[in-house]
Amino acid sequence: MILKIENLNKSFGGLKAVKNFNLILNEGELCGLIGPNGAGKTTIFNLITGFYKPDNGKIIFKNQDITNLLPHQIVNLGISRTFQNIRLFNNLTVLENILFAFNYQINYSTVESILRTSNFRKVEKEIKEKCYHFLKLFDLEKKANILAKNLPYGEMRKLEIARALALNPKLLLLDEPSCGMTINETSLLMDLIRFIKEEFRLTIFIIEHQMRVIMNLCERIVVMDFGEIIAEGKPAEIQNNPKVIAAYLGREYAYR
Amino acid sequence: MINLYIIKIFSYACCITISALGLNLIYGYTGLFSLGHAAFMGIGAYLSALLTKSFSSYGYLVYTGAIILSVISTFLISYLIAIPILKLKSDYLGIATLGFGIIVKVLLDNSDKVFPQMGGSRGMLTIPNFTNLPIVLLSLIAVILIMRNLIYSKFGRALLAIREDENAAYAMGIDVYKQKLLSFALGSAFAGFSGALYAHLYCFLHPSNFDFLRSIDLMLIIVLGGLGSMSGTIIASFLWVFILEGLRIILPQAILDWRLVIYPLLLILLMLLRPQGLFGNKELLWLKREYP
Numbered sequence: 001m002i003l004k005i006e007n008l009n010k011s012f013g014g015l016k017a018v019k020n021f022n023l024i025l026n027e028g029e030l031c032g033l034i035g036p037n038g039a040g041k042t043t044i045f046n047l048i049t050g051f052y053k054p055d056n057g058k059i060i061f062k063n064q065d066i067t068n069l070l071p072h073q074i075v076n077l078g079i080s081r082t083f084q085n086i087r088l089f090n091n092l093t094v095l096e097n098i099l100f101a102f103n104y105q106i107n108y109s110t111v112e113s114i115l116r117t118s119n120f121r122k123v124e125k126e127i128k129e130k131c132y133h134f135l136k137l138f139d140l141e142k143k144a145n146i147l148a149k150n151l152p153y154g155e156m157r158k159l160e161i162a163r164a165l166a167l168n169p170k171l172l173l174l175d176e177p178s179c180g181m182t183i184n185e186t187s188l189l190m191d192l193i194r195f196i197k198e199e200f201r202l203t204i205f206i207i208e209h210q211m212r213v214i215m216n217l218c219e220r221i222v223v224m225d226f227g228e229i230i231a232e233g234k235p236a237e238i239q240n241n242p243k244v245i246a247a248y249l250g251r252e253y254a255y256r
Numbered sequence: 257m258i259n260l261y262i263i264k265i266f267s268y269a270c271c272i273t274i275s276a277l278g279l280n281l282i283y284g285y286t287g288l289f290s291l292g293h294a295a296f297m298g299i300g301a302y303l304s305a306l307l308t309k310s311f312s313s314y315g316y317l318v319y320t321g322a323i324i325l326s327v328i329s330t331f332l333i334s335y336l337i338a339i340p341i342l343k344l345k346s347d348y349l350g351i352a353t354l355g356f357g358i359i360v361k362v363l364l365d366n367s368d369k370v371f372p373q374m375g376g377s378r379g380m381l382t383i384p385n386f387t388n389l390p391i392v393l394l395s396l397i398a399v400i401l402i403m404r405n406l407i408y409s410k411f412g413r414a415l416l417a418i419r420e421d422e423n424a425a426y427a428m429g430i431d432v433y434k435q436k437l438l439s440f441a442l443g444s445a446f447a448g449f450s451g452a453l454y455a456h457l458y459c460f461l462h463p464s465n466f467d468f469l470r471s472i473d474l475m476l477i478i479v480l481g482g483l484g485s486m487s488g489t490i491i492a493s494f495l496w497v498f499i500l501e502g503l504r505i506i507l508p509q510a511i512l513d514w515r516l517v518i519y520p521l522l523l524i525l526l527m528l529l530r531p532q533g534l535f536g537n538k539e540l541l542w543l544k545r546e547y548p
Contacts, residue, residue, distance in 0.1 A: 051426070075429035087427070089420035091537070100417045104429035106410045113409030114402055120409070167429060 002027045002171055002203050003048070003079075008057035010043060017043045019227040021057070025171070030197055030204045032218035034211075034238075036247055040227040041207045042084060045173050049081050050074045062170070076104055078170035082160045084179060084207075090149035094140055097148050097159055098131045101166035131166075137199070138162040138192075154185040158192060165200060172196075174206040178213050186213060193217060215239070223247065263389050264457070269497035270392040271454040274399045276477045276493045277486065278446025283475070284483035285407065286439040287419035288342070289350040292357030293447055293474050296334055298364060298466025300326040300448030301455040302374060305383045308456065309373055312384050319386040323452045330448025335441040342436050357468050364463035379462040387456040395453060399446060403486060404543055406442075415439050419484075480526065482533030487540040492533075 001024055008021040017040045025031055033041050046052040048059060050071040059067045066074055089097050106127065112120045135141040138158055143151065148159060157177055164172060177193070178186045190213055197204055208214040214221060215235045223231040223238060225247040231238055238244055245253055279293045304322035311318040341352040368376030375381060406412050414435045417425040425432050455461055477496050481488030499522070503515045526534075539545070 049427070051423070070431075071426035072429045072431045075427065081427055083423070083427070087421050087424040089417060089424065091420060092416065096413075096416075100413050100428050100430075103410050103413055103417075108410070110406070110409075110411055113411060114405045116405060124409075164427070 001025070002062060003205075004058075004060040005044075005048070006058040006060070008044075008047060008059065009055045010040075010047060010052060011055060017227050018047065018054075021227070021229065023222060023229070025203055025205060028201065028203055029220060030193075030206070030218050032214040032221040033205065033207045033224065034209070034214055034221060035224035035230075039224040039247075041224055042175055043227075044224075045081060045175055045207065048074075048173065049079060072104070075167060075169075078168070079173065080164040080167040080169035080171075081173040082157075082164050082175055082177065084175045086156050086160050088148040088156060088160055088163075090147070092148060093145050094148055094151065094159055095131055095135065095144040097163050098134050098166050099127065101163045102127045102130060105168065134162055134166055154181060154188065157181070157185075157189065161192065161196070165196060169202060171203045171205065174204065174208075176207050176209060178208060178210045186210060189213070190217060265497060265501050267387065267389055267392045267457055268454070269494045270396045271450045271457065272474075272477070272497055273396055273490050273493040274453070275447045275450035276474050276481075276489045277399060277403055278443035278450070279474045280443075280478045280481075280483070280486065280489045281403065281406075281415075281446070282440055282443035284478055284485070284489070285412065285419060286415040286436060288436060288440055289346055290353040290440070290443075291350045291468065291471050291475065292353035292355075292360070293444070294466045294468070294470035295357040295360035296330050296444040296447035297451035297454070297470070298360055298463070299333060300330045300451030301461055301466065302364060302367070302380065302451075303329055303448075304452035305380055305455040305461055306371060306374060308384050308386065309380075309382070316386060319384075319456065323449065326452040327445050327449045330451075331441050331445035334444030335437060338437050338440040342433065342440060354468060354471075357471055361463050361467045364466065375461075377463060379460060381460060383455055383459045383461065385456060385459045387453050392453055392457070395449070399449070400486065400490070400543075403446075407486070408545060411435070411438070416484075476523065478533075480523070480533055482535035482537060484537040485533070485535040485539055486543050487538070488533055488535030491535070 003025040005021055005023040008018055009016070010018040021044065033044065035041050043052065047054050050066070050069055050073070054067060057067070058065060061077060061079060064077065066077060089100060106123055108120050108123050132141060135144055140155065140159060140162065143155070148156065151159060161174070161177065174193070178189055181189060193204065194217070206218070218235060221233065221235055221238045222229055223244050230243045230247060231241045233241070275293065275297050279290065282288050282290050282293070304326040307322035307325065308318055337356055341349060344352055365377040367374040368378070373380070414425070414430045417428055417430055418432055418435060422432055477492045478489050480496070481490070481492030500515070500519060503518060504512065507515060
């Protein structure tokens with residue numbers, strides 16, 4: 001068990017975005033989170049990563065309570081994420097985007113960076129090598145010096161995922177990675193996700209709207225509607241679950 | 257005679273550059289909109305002048321001490337100010353810093369009630385003339401070096417990340433609030449340093465030298481040079497100082513007062529032709545990024 005969420009609640013004014021949410025993620029699994037628009041999926045991600053504070057409930061990551069930690073502290077513990085609307089550092093190069101992810105792993109002081117000590121130069125050199133290693137891994141090395149905003153859409157996604165992985169996470173949260181992609185790009189994305197799961201041996205929690213992606217990739221699926229979990233199980237079970245069908249297609253389709 | 261005059265203007269340009277570099281760190285690199293930068297210059301200037309004037313018999317010893325002290329105090333003061341106001345963003349932050357600038361100006365206007373030597377709204381006179389060309393030049397070079405080394409390190413990258421996308425910066429494990437505080441305080445300390453040099457260059461201080469219009473001038477310089485470009489700021493500072501002075505010499509007596517009309521017209525023209533500033537975010541020579 002890597003992540004445990006207990007009785008999580010979050011409301012925005014009168015809207016209860018998340019109601020009594022309970023979830024356990026096992027180490028090394030690829031779990032999907034689906035649900036109709038406005039079901040509270042992204043809110044769950046924002047709660048786990050500390051962007052929102054829950055009203056009550058607990059989030060435990062590797063036996064440590066992270067409920068009230070700040071986003072950057074949670075990243076340092078090993079949870080990283082991507083965003084639904086890609087958030088790259090647009091006016092910086094592809095290389096720099098990756099470089100920034102290594103920032104928190106760097107240990108030299110500000111004084112050392114002013115004086116350019118040998119330790120500083122050693123660390124910087126190592127980091128740059130690691131960056132190129134990453135770029136090579138994701139087949140982006142030829143584009144190292146292109147501004148992030150000039151990349152094609154599919155590669156922007158890839159860069160964002162690469163950047164999240166450069167943080168060396170134990171748990172990776174992907175928020176609708178296939179959003180806005182063509183069928184071809186989506187297939188490449190699925191290969192990419194399988195590849196990183198093998199390569200980095202991490203736990204992946206993924207929000208997705210495209211059923212093709214979620215049914216093919218995930219070992220387990222959690223379905224949300226109106227802030228609550230309505231079903232949980234293997235892809236085949238979910239497909240035939242009347243509650244899920246009701247949430248997506250309406251009640252009259254559910255019990256035919 | 258003319259040489260002495262040019263040296264004075266050149267030294268003044270160096271002071272302005274140091275201050276503008278500080279503002280570029282705050283606004284150009286971190287994206288914190290600050291309209292109270294000249295106030296920190298004022299704090300540094302008045303504090304150091306008060307010290308050197310009170311202990312003038314110690315000469316350069318007290319001058320050095322006064323400069324160091326004013327850099328440290330502007331750092332601390334701006335850090336304390338920033339703790340509450342950096343919770344604000346963009347325009348709101350601008351207004352808060354503007355308010356701070358006005359408070360400092362009013363305090364300086366009335367300073368003679370507590371410290372008669374500071375002269376209040378009549379201005380502070382007979383400050384010892386310690387600052388000379390080698391000192392400002394060395395200071396400027398030191399500041400450029402420090403800033404360059406900071407920008408191309410972990411700290412500078414955190415600032416750029418914050419400017420580009422605050423949420424993404426959080427997601428990169430960057431302590432956004434802390435880095436903003438440091439950037440603001442460090443940029444303001446540059447202004448304090450510049451103020452301390454300036455005070456001992458002209459030997460006369462007046463609160464209106466550090467009012468809101470001076471903050472706007474600095475903002476103008478960094479936008480003109482290009483936000484996030486050190487080369488741009490340096491060149492724009494010198495251009496700004498020398499064009500303002502140069503117009504005084506070039507223009508015939510009859511239209512001398514038009515100086516302040518011609519100069520804004522030049523600005524408008526430049527902004528129309530190059531909205532990203534003279535340099536955009538490009539750098540020259542050894543100020544360029546080190547990584548390929």
